Amino acid sequence: MTSIDLDTINVILATDCGSTTTKAILIQKVDGEYRQTHRGEAPTTVEEPFADVTMGVINAVTEIQELADRKLVDDDGNLIRPTSGSEGCDIYISTSSAGGGLQMMVAGVIAEMTAASAKRAALGAGAIVMDVIASNDKRRPHEQIQRIRALRPDMILLSGGTDGGNTTQVVQIAELIAPAKPQPRFGKEYRMPLIFAGNIDAGPLIEDVFDESIELMKVENLRPVLERENLGPARDAIHDLFLEHVMAHAPGYDKLMGWTDAPIMPTPGAVGNILQRIADQQNINVVGVDIGGATTDVFSVFEKTFNRTVSANLGMSYSISNVCAEAGMANVLRWVHFDMDERELRNRVKNKMIRPTTIPQSKEALIFEQGVAREALRLAYIQHKEFATTLKGVQQQRTVGDTFSQEIGGQTIVNNMTLNLLVASGGVLSHAPRMHQTAMMLIDAFEPEGFTRLAKDSIFMMPHLGVLAEVHTRAAVEVFARDCLIYLGTNVAPKGLGKANKPCFNYEIRGATLNESGTINFGEIKLLPLGPGESAEVVIEPVRGFDCGAGSGKRIERTVHGGTVGLVLDGRGRPLQLPEDRVTCQKTVGQWVDTLELYPAAERDAVAV
Amino acid sequence: MAKAYTPGLKVTNRITHEVRRVLPIQGKVLVEKGQTVGPNDVVAETFMPGDVTPVNLSNMLSVPPGDVAELMLKKEGETVTIDEPIAQTKGIFGMFKNTFKSKYAGTIETISPVTGQMILRGDPIPVRVKAYISGTVKEVLPGEGCIVQAEVTFVQGIFGVGGETNGPIILACKSHEQELTADLITPEMKDKVVIGGARMTNDAIKKAKQVGAAAVVSGGMDDEDLRDFLGYDLGVAITGSEDIGLTVIVTEGFGEIAMAERTYNLLKSREGHIAAVNGATQIRAGVMRPEVLVPLTKDELDLEAEPAHTMGLLEPGRPVRIIRDPYFGLIGEVSNLPAEPAVLGSGSRARVLEVKLVSGESVTVPRANVELIEA
Numbered sequence: 001m002t003s004i005d006l007d008t009i010n011v012i013l014a015t016d017c018g019s020t021t022t023k024a025i026l027i028q029k030v031d032g033e034y035r036q037t038h039r040g041e042a043p044t045t046v047e048e049p050f051a052d053v054t055m056g057v058i059n060a061v062t063e064i065q066e067l068a069d070r071k072l073v074d075d076d077g078n079l080i081r082p083t084s085g086s087e088g089c090d091i092y093i094s095t096s097s098a099g100g101g102l103q104m105m106v107a108g109v110i111a112e113m114t115a116a117s118a119k120r121a122a123l124g125a126g127a128i129v130m131d132v133i134a135s136n137d138k139r140r141p142h143e144q145i146q147r148i149r150a151l152r153p154d155m156i157l158l159s160g161g162t163d164g165g166n167t168t169q170v171v172q173i174a175e176l177i178a179p180a181k182p183q184p185r186f187g188k189e190y191r192m193p194l195i196f197a198g199n200i201d202a203g204p205l206i207e208d209v210f211d212e213s214i215e216l217m218k219v220e221n222l223r224p225v226l227e228r229e230n231l232g233p234a235r236d237a238i239h240d241l242f243l244e245h246v247m248a249h250a251p252g253y254d255k256l257m258g259w260t261d262a263p264i265m266p267t268p269g270a271v272g273n274i275l276q277r278i279a280d281q282q283n284i285n286v287v288g289v290d291i292g293g294a295t296t297d298v299f300s301v302f303e304k305t306f307n308r309t310v311s312a313n314l315g316m317s318y319s320i321s322n323v324c325a326e327a328g329m330a331n332v333l334r335w336v337h338f339d340m341d342e343r344e345l346r347n348r349v350k351n352k353m354i355r356p357t358t359i360p361q362s363k364e365a366l367i368f369e370q371g372v373a374r375e376a377l378r379l380a381y382i383q384h385k386e387f388a389t390t391l392k393g394v395q396q397q398r399t400v401g402d403t404f405s406q407e408i409g410g411q412t413i414v415n416n417m418t419l420n421l422l423v424a425s426g427g428v429l430s431h432a433p434r435m436h437q438t439a440m441m442l443i444d445a446f447e448p449e450g451f452t453r454l455a456k457d458s459i460f461m462m463p464h465l466g467v468l469a470e471v472h473t474r475a476a477v478e479v480f481a482r483d484c485l486i487y488l489g490t491n492v493a494p495k496g497l498g499k500a501n502k503p504c505f506n507y508e509i510r511g512a513t514l515n516e517s518g519t520i521n522f523g524e525i526k527l528l529p530l531g532p533g534e535s536a537e538v539v540i541e542p543v544r545g546f547d548c549g550a551g552s553g554k555r556i557e558r559t560v561h562g563g564t565v566g567l568v569l570d571g572r573g574r575p576l577q578l579p580e581d582r583v584t585c586q587k588t589v590g591q592w593v594d595t596l597e598l599y600p601a602a603e604r605d606a607v608a609v
Numbered sequence: 610m611a612k613a614y615t616p617g618l619k620v621t622n623r624i625t626h627e628v629r630r631v632l633p634i635q636g637k638v639l640v641e642k643g644q645t646v647g648p649n650d651v652v653a654e655t656f657m658p659g660d661v662t663p664v665n666l667s668n669m670l671s672v673p674p675g676d677v678a679e680l681m682l683k684k685e686g687e688t689v690t691i692d693e694p695i696a697q698t699k700g701i702f703g704m705f706k707n708t709f710k711s712k713y714a715g716t717i718e719t720i721s722p723v724t725g726q727m728i729l730r731g732d733p734i735p736v737r738v739k740a741y742i743s744g745t746v747k748e749v750l751p752g753e754g755c756i757v758q759a760e761v762t763f764v765q766g767i768f769g770v771g772g773e774t775n776g777p778i779i780l781a782c783k784s785h786e787q788e789l790t791a792d793l794i795t796p797e798m799k800d801k802v803v804i805g806g807a808r809m810t811n812d813a814i815k816k817a818k819q820v821g822a823a824a825v826v827s828g829g830m831d832d833e834d835l836r837d838f839l840g841y842d843l844g845v846a847i848t849g850s851e852d853i854g855l856t857v858i859v860t861e862g863f864g865e866i867a868m869a870e871r872t873y874n875l876l877k878s879r880e881g882h883i884a885a886v887n888g889a890t891q892i893r894a895g896v897m898r899p900e901v902l903v904p905l906t907k908d909e910l911d912l913e914a915e916p917a918h919t920m921g922l923l924e925p926g927r928p929v930r931i932i933r934d935p936y937f938g939l940i941g942e943v944s945n946l947p948a949e950p951a952v953l954g955s956g957s958r959a960r961v962l963e964v965k966l967v968s969g970e971s972v973t974v975p976r977a978n979v980e981l982i983e984a
Contacts, residue, residue: 351862
């Protein structure tokens with residue numbers, strides 16, 4: 001890697017090597033601003049018969065080359081750098097989740113404290129956490145050892161103890177890992193990397209526990225005191241070992257690493273990186289979701305604290321059957337406003353699972369799949385909220401004023417009322433035929449409260465921008481603002497429950513293109529036109545028992561921004577409750593579908609297929 | 610001429626097939642290159658380190674961890690049996706000594722001066738790998754296993770449960786469209802690979818297990834029946850390790866669906882021959898589909914392989930199966946591959962193809978919703 005003069009950068013090439021597809025984007029300076037100009041994609045070539053990831057990269061870049069009419073690959077199959085006239089690029093960067101991404105096992109002394117911090121560090125670095133071993137995880141020691149033996153992680157993160165505290169317990173955990181002799185997933189010859197990020201005093205004792213089959217790396221304690229987490233050093237160590245071990249053993253990656261101007265990052269780590277920067281720069285709270293075929297990733301930044309969770313078996317193809325099993329078919333079907341035969345549906349779900357690349361052809365199949373998506377997202381968000389908490393184990397000084405306060409450590413920091421921006425990505429959300437469908441899936445699953453802006457990642461560009469932010473922050477931020485997000489609009493939803501058809505809130509909207517006032521009853525939802533780039537002043541006066549951000553029954557005024565869908569006034573209440581009776585539920589959901597024009601009849605009738 | 614690529618399952622009368630038979634850890638290979646092996650022959654074996662039992666002697670003896678080592682009657686590396694004394698306290702003036710007897714057998718691996726914990730390792734666990742199919746050892750992988758090669762009739766299924774097994778093929782259904790019901794399962798199907806036709810019923814699967822069949826292969830099954838048979842709802846398609854006493858393979862999918870006629874006829878032509886069957890399915894990175902392999906006998910080696918199409922090439926005239934509702938399971942041939950994407954009933958735009966069904970009707974479906982079947 002060479003040093004880069006940021007002012008001279010005009011052309012940036014970025015790729016994301018996914019499990020199935022390698023996606024490339026081209027960023028160019030246009031009139032002094034960085035813009036994403038072209039994209040290309042090609043199948044990932046990590047597996048046999050190709051077994052060289054750079055082939056997929058070159059294929060994806062070649063597609064861009066043709067579209068952009070700019071030569072990026074030379075005759076020897078190498079990227080042309082730096083730019084020279086209409087040839088080449090100045091920076092090339094990449095992320096990767098090919099080969100199943102980064103798989104880790106984490107261990108700590110107490111499940112809710114150091115082990116939870118270790119899990120946060122691993123997830124934040126972009127890993128899939130296969131299991132968490134802790135002294136109090138309710139498994140007996142020999143069961144824990146058996147589990148460690150059965151897992152084949154790429155690396156292990158061990159934590160435990162505060163600096164200067166007791167060393168015995170963390171050594172005890174190490175003594176469970178050492179005899180289990182965990183085997184790495186790739187490369188029989190290579191030594192299992194283990195990062196120790198626990199009590200600094202235990203370091204030498206930990207060294208004595210492991211033999212040469214483990215490559216031990218010691219970093220700063222990720223929980224030096226109970227009141228504070230220090231996840232940065234552990235995350236950096238994970239990224240380093242990811243490159244040294246996991247990537248180095250994946251076919252063609254040594255060559256790819258030689259090409260890039262910044263270290264290759266795990267894809268989810270890069271997404272987290274860009275969301276953190278945006279939240280920080282705009283001083284907002286953000287939730288991002290990426291729903292894939294096998295997993296759903298949820299990222300959040302609340303009050304500058306970043307969290308990421310991976311719901312390993314909540315996805316739309318490989319894991320669709322698991323979503324139906326976990327949520328229950330009744331919960332999936334409550335989003336479907338017509339009758340469907342459950343036996344046939346179960347078979348359809350399994351057929352999608354075993355043939356994951358098929359797409360819904362009929363409207364009915366699409367509505368059902370979007371119902372499954374709502375449940376997958378809802379469950380993933382519940383898991384995220386349970387994980388993204390204040391630190392547990394922190395001693396709190398309580399004063400007389402706190403006598404009636406119920407607040408304790410371990411409360412979720414996810415607060416839908418203070419959520420400013422909700423970003424969607426992943427096939428079922430990104431490729432929905434109408435953006436109205438994307439917006440409603442987000443609203444129904446995440447139940448945002450108060451005023452929340454909705455957006456989708458246009459072409460899943462966040463990974464590229466996440467790694468770009470490491471080398472050229474300005475370019476990453478500019479492209480994110482102008483090309484990455486497609487704003488869908490704003491959702492306004494007071495928290496609280498009421499009686500059907502009784503007023504929920506009054507509204508008054510003043511704007512250049514939209515001026516309207518009225519009342520939204522409980523259970524009602526309304527869509528108003530407010531296009532991309534448009535904004536309006538909105539005054540909400542909730543009735544008593546409903547809160548739109550200023551308190552129960554209190555008036556609130558905000559500026560809202562439009563988008564491709566518009567302004568949604570949601571009086572359905574929070575938490576969102578659907579009628580339990582199937583017939584009533586179908587009728588209710590049917591009304592929402594019609595109001596939001598989710599599946600317009602005119603469009604439906606026009607199709608031939 | 611318009612062309613496109615799509616995946617398909619392999620169904621062929623003859624193919625040179627290689628299976629990689631390797632140990633999970635380094636071990637000893639028991640066969641040589643060129644050796645002929647049968648499906649149940651052990652080709653490699655090793656011993657996994659035994660199970661580990663941690664015993665906190667510091668707590669048991671009520672002494673600080675650092676004192677444990679000097680109280681040990683047995684040292685690191687020594688073996689102990691159940692009820693054998695392994696540590697003794699100093700007592701008071703040499704009296705009132707407490708002796709600690711081992712509750713487990715094994716070898717003392719470590720005694721930690723930090724935690725006072727003793728790690729006791731049990732006897733090594735033997736791991737053996739069988740050849741799985743009849744064939745010839747093509748290559749020995751030193752310390753790992755070998756590659757067995759054979760000429761086989763090969764049928765890939767779409768989904769299965771249960772692991773490797775083998776047995777002679779026996780037909781239960783008279784046609785590829787006949788449902789596999791319990792009354793078609795008979796006691797002589799014990800240890801055999803039972804070939805059905807269309808959907809297999811829940812009762813048929815249970816009866817097959819009851820009579821001791823090695824495997825059942827049929828066109829389809831209901832998800833409800835799979836859940837009933839497994840005892841749980843399968844969430845993710847990673848199978849093969851179920852301990853259910855029967856390997857079950859569906860060749861087409863879930864629901865009322867007949868086995869492809871060609872697949873049925875191919876299996877029928879191999880009735881009586883020993884088949885190697887594996888239900889293991891993994892539909893993630895590195896796709897693994899269930900399989901039925903029927904090694905050819907010496908007399909059959911002159912059997913000519915059917916002409917193969919270019920793998921994955923979708924072109925007019927190619928037979929395809931539609932793999933998604935509303936036409937799920939229907940078979941026909943590609944009649945047209947329009948270049949321009951079309952708007953589907955769902956409202957999405959996608960590249961499509963036209964299929965002329967066996968019934969003569971012509972339908973348009975997304976290209977993602979068909980798979981090739983070999984002619």
